[in-house]
Amino acid sequence: MSLEREEPTHFGAGPAQLPTEVLQQAAKDLLNYNNLGLGIGEISHRSKDATQIIESSKQNLKELMNIPDTHEVFFMQGGGTTGFSSLATNLAAAYVGKTGQIANAGYLVTGSWSLKSFQEAKRLHVPCEIIFNSKDFNDEGKFVDIPDESLWEDRVKGKKFSYVYLCENETVHGIEWNQLPKCIVDDPNIELVADLSSDILSRKIDVSKYGVIMAGAQKNIGLAGLTLYIIKKSILTNIEKVDDTLLHEFDIPVTPIAFDYPTVVKNNSAYNTIPIFTLHVMNLVFEHLIKKGGVEAQEKENDAKAKILYDILDAYPNFYNLPVKPNARSRMNVVFTLKKEGLDEKFLKDAAERKLTGLKGHRSVGGFRASIYNALTLASVEKLVQFIKDFAVENQ
Amino acid sequence: MSLEREEPTHFGAGPAQLPTEVLQQAAKDLLNYNNLGLGIGEISHRSKDATQIIESSKQNLKELMNIPDTHEVFFMQGGGTTGFSSLATNLAAAYVGKTGQIANAGYLVTGSWSLKSFQEAKRLHVPCEIIFNSKDFNDEGKFVDIPDESLWEDRVKGKKFSYVYLCENETVHGIEWNQLPKCIVDDPNIELVADLSSDILSRKIDVSKYGVIMAGAQKNIGLAGLTLYIIKKSILTNIEKVDDTLLHEFDIPVTPIAFDYPTVVKNNSAYNTIPIFTLHVMNLVFEHLIKKGGVEAQEKENDAKAKILYDILDAYPNFYNLPVKPNARSRMNVVFTLKKEGLDEKFLKDAAERKLTGLKGHRSVGGFRASIYNALTLASVEKLVQFIKDFAVENQ
Numbered sequence: 016m017s018l019e020r021e022e023p024t025h026f027g028a029g030p031a032q033l034p035t036e037v038l039q040q041a042a043k044d045l046l047n048y049n050n051l052g053l054g055i056g057e058i059s060h061r062s063k064d065a066t067q068i069i070e071s072s073k074q075n076l077k078e079l080m081n082i083p084d085t086h087e088v089f090f091m092q093g094g095g096t097t098g099f100s101s102l103a104t105n106l107a108a109a110y111v112g113k114t115g116q117i118a119n120a121g122y123l124v125t126g127s128w129s130l131k132s133f134q135e136a137k138r139l140h141v142p143c144e145i146i147f148n149s150k151d152f153n154d155e156g157k158f159v160d161i162p163d164e165s166l167w168e169d170r171v172k173g174k175k176f177s178y179v180y181l182c183e184n185e186t187v188h189g190i191e192w193n194q195l196p197k198c199i200v201d202d203p204n205i206e207l208v209a210d211l212s213s214d215i216l217s218r219k220i221d222v223s224k225y226g227v228i229m230a231g232a233q234k235n236i237g238l239a240g241l242t243l244y245i246i247k248k249s250i251l252t253n254i255e256k257v258d259d260t261l262l263h264e265f266d267i268p269v270t271p272i273a274f275d276y277p278t279v280v281k282n283n284s285a286y287n288t289i290p291i292f293t294l295h296v297m298n299l300v301f302e303h304l305i306k307k308g309g310v311e312a313q314e315k316e317n318d319a320k321a322k323i324l325y326d327i328l329d330a331y332p333n334f335y336n337l338p339v340k341p342n343a344r345s346r347m348n349v350v351f352t353l354k355k356e357g358l359d360e361k362f363l364k365d366a367a368e369r370k371l372t373g374l375k376g377h378r379s380v381g382g383f384r385a386s387i388y389n390a391l392t393l394a395s396v397e398k399l400v401q402f403i404k405d406f407a408v409e410n411q
Numbered sequence: 412m413s414l415e416r417e418e419p420t421h422f423g424a425g426p427a428q429l430p431t432e433v434l435q436q437a438a439k440d441l442l443n444y445n446n447l448g449l450g451i452g453e454i455s456h457r458s459k460d461a462t463q464i465i466e467s468s469k470q471n472l473k474e475l476m477n478i479p480d481t482h483e484v485f486f487m488q489g490g491g492t493t494g495f496s497s498l499a500t501n502l503a504a505a506y507v508g509k510t511g512q513i514a515n516a517g518y519l520v521t522g523s524w525s526l527k528s529f530q531e532a533k534r535l536h537v538p539c540e541i542i543f544n545s546k547d548f549n550d551e552g553k554f555v556d557i558p559d560e561s562l563w564e565d566r567v568k569g570k571k572f573s574y575v576y577l578c579e580n581e582t583v584h585g586i587e588w589n590q591l592p593k594c595i596v597d598d599p600n601i602e603l604v605a606d607l608s609s610d611i612l613s614r615k616i617d618v619s620k621y622g623v624i625m626a627g628a629q630k631n632i633g634l635a636g637l638t639l640y641i642i643k644k645s646i647l648t649n650i651e652k653v654d655d656t657l658l659h660e661f662d663i664p665v666t667p668i669a670f671d672y673p674t675v676v677k678n679n680s681a682y683n684t685i686p687i688f689t690l691h692v693m694n695l696v697f698e699h700l701i702k703k704g705g706v707e708a709q710e711k712e713n714d715a716k717a718k719i720l721y722d723i724l725d726a727y728p729n730f731y732n733l734p735v736k737p738n739a740r741s742r743m744n745v746v747f748t749l750k751k752e753g754l755d756e757k758f759l760k761d762a763a764e765r766k767l768t769g770l771k772g773h774r775s776v777g778g779f780r781a782s783i784y785n786a787l788t789l790a791s792v793e794k795l796v797q798f799i800k801d802f803a804v805e806n807q
Binding site: 017018019020021023025027028029030031032033035038039041042043045046047052053054056057058059060092093094095096097099100101135138139140231233238239240241259263268269271272273274286287288289290291292293296370372373 | 431441450489490496535634635655659664665685687769
């Protein structure tokens with residue numbers, strides 16, 4: 016049975032392409048891991064081999080992201096959506112633990128994922144408010160940019176928040192925070208909670224600025240079904256200070272046990288059965304990235320990929336439309352439309368003939384979206400660039 | 412790269428051994444599914460291929476379990492522990508939707524898993540009570556049997572419960588309900604909610620008797636990280652009748668959105684990103700079982716496996732001890748201890764020399780446990796039987 020394949024050029028937004036050598040190793044390990052005579056998915060999550068994978072994943076991530084000792088790493092089942100729920104209830108509890116009071120969580124809404132996360136906090140009766148919705152800051156009433164800090168910092172300064180939430184990269188609309196808002200990270204009383212599901216390990220970040228980082232695996236780091244968390248240890252301590260009775264008095268919901276951060280950390284991510292195969296794939300992605308030169312090398316490649324793609328789209332301003340304002344353009348999801356009507360299907364068909372797939376835009380936005388996560392090589396993006404050029408020349 | 416392996420003889424309680432041909436196919440599909448040039452874990456969960464896997468898994472399960480039209484099948488991230496939480500809040504909501512009132516959920520506690528499930532409902536502030544704890548019905552004060560219905564049916568008859576919960580097979584203690592309690596299944600006002608994580612598809616059952624069946628994948632049906640649910644459609648309708656404000660008035664927690672059963676069903680198990688590789692493995696297990704002759708053939712083999720294993724242990728009553736009373740013995744997890752002290756390590760070492768692994772008992776019980784789920788062949792169990800006999804003869 017062959018495990019060879021031609022390098023795919025799939026630009027889907029996720030679950031996304033993974034490095035072929037990672038999948039080949041994972042496929043082998045699915046049948047026989049470490050010469051155990053047994054596959055990696057068939058062993059106890061409390062066995063020596065499983066524990067070693069958990070430890071190794073933590074260590075590799077700490078090395079890749081330069082995670083300080085003030086922060087802890089853990090893994091949980093689920094994805095971003097389960098993260099929206101667990102972040103809201105755990106962080107609300109942490110604030111009660113720290114202050115003996117409640118306060119609203121503040122959400123910076125820049126696209127549909129941050130909006131969904133806010134809606135989930137509200138649905139669960141976690142006190143929360145929208146600090147700004149970027150739709151309100153442009154004439155189009157759309158998610159097309161991130162308003163300058165000067166326009167909304169007054170809504171933050173001097174106020175108390177249980178935490179402030181943002182989604183670093185909005186995959187649907189192709190919008191990315193190119194730098195963190197200073198009024199949040201410079202305020203020592205605010206814990207920044209960030210969804211990095213679609214840009215984790217794509218560029219260097221300063222972990223010390225975050226209270227919690229949450230990232231679903233299925234874009235840059237693995238298969239669907241697993242989420243990684245990096246959390247400030249003091250937040251864990253604050254959650255532990257609160258007993259369920261106190262939470263109940265404050266009308267804040269108790270987090271389901273499998274998603275209670277202190278419980279998961281105390282049990283080294285194996286309170287319940289961690290999907291060890293999925294974690295192993297994630298760890299293979301980490302090892303692959305370390306071998307490639309780490310996040311620094313990856314960032315350089317990602318910048319180059321995004322540059323040539325935006326450059327070619329910008330080069331045909333009468334043919335391609337880029338809805339997102341330049342300062343908020345995502346380096347991971349490049350969203351564009353055709354100015355001429357009636358060509359959309361042809362674009363996808365012609366692309367598919369060159370084996371360029373996954374380019375259809377999200378159903379709520381339309382047009383096209385090229386997702387260029389870590390596993391997409393510069394050579395693959397160059398093929399797409401060539402096609403975008405050829406298509407414009409042939410059809411304009 | 413070889414995907415061959417010697418048939419393992421691993422008796423771990425889970426994550427457990429899977430059929431080798433299932434893993435071989437899964438390994439191939441991890442790199443290139445259906446000649447897409449892309450692996451099954453790399454495609455959108457809303458793509459045609461992913462949808463086809465979801466539909467096929469549902470159909471295959473319906474065929475295997477003869478699921479009536481009154482019931483719906485869906486899949487969710489997580490395992491049993493996430494199930495404990497989501498069952499409690501969804502079913503409490505369903506009762507409010509049906510009756511406009513609240514009532515306690517009733518738990519039949521026969522081992523540590525049903526106890527954990529009760530504790531989670533309580534922790535989440537879902538109204539609940541223990542109908543019986545089997546520890547209270549024997550002199551040892553241990554989980555070693557299931558009390559006869561006549562001893563506890565008075566606690567059920569004429570009373571109202573939002574649902575009644577049981578765990579069909581307790582993996583830690585090796586205790587199994589060999590038939591469902593009549594006082595529960597014959598009461599049309601009671602919804603039976605059952606955890607079948609460790610005995611699903613191991614024997615024929617009458618699905619119409621259950622309100623909800625929940626089963627984590629990692630014992631009989633696949634890899635960790637996915638749980639299947641079979642639910643009476645009327646329960647879904649009842650949950651939908653309740654809005655969050657009413658729930659809040661009744662002080663019942665809102666279920667996190669990724670675990671809200673009606674939302675998941677309406678979105679065909681893809682409200683959030685379903686771990687499609689893990690579901691594919693589950694579906695391959697279903698197909699493998701259909702080819703083997705379905706649940707009927709599997710049940711016959713499982714009965715034979717359990718019989719020869721218990722028979723050989725019973726044949727050496729001075730050497731082996733079987734803590735569980737015969738009428739509650741599990742056909743999936745055979746728990747035993749050695750009467751002589753100081754031989755435990757030797758037992759495991761000698762077994763390992765014959766490549767018989769995973770036999771150590773749960774840390775809370777000690778001794779040994781042979782888990783003989785569907786993927787363990789009769790031939791593998793015969794090897795274990797031979798070893799158990801030889802060990803007794805050599806060491807008694």
